[in-house]
Amino acid sequence: MENLVIHGVTVTADPSLTTAEITALVEEEIKLWQDKNKTLGRLELTLDGDSIVVRAVEKSPIRRVRRITGYLSALENFNDAKRAECEARVTHC
Structure with missing residues (x-):
């Protein structure tokens, strides 16, 4: 199997494919993925006889969610007081 990056998509492909x-x-x-409003993250192309088997995986963005005073949310959704509370946190080792 050969690993490539084409148009930002990581592709694992059978070496007999050009x-x-x-x-x-x-x-x-x-x-196809854009028509579904999704982003293609990884593609695996294998051969099964004369057919090409396509296995696609969605690219999932990683979001950081924080808990401030009992509320779970992304930092950009907090008001100024909640942001200040988050920034004032001290890490204890």
Whole structure:
């Protein structure tokens, strides 16, 4: 299996596939995922006889959620007082 990055998508592909074939499949998958308002993160292309098996994985953004005074939320959703409370925290080792 060969690892490539095409259009920002990590691709693991069977070595018998050409770069042109891989690129065409990646572009097609990206379009399908964009139509669903999702982002393609990783693609695995394997051969099964004469067929190409496409396994796609969604790119999931990592969000940091904090708990301030009993509320779970992302920092950008807190008001000024909650942000100040978060910034005033002291790390204890």
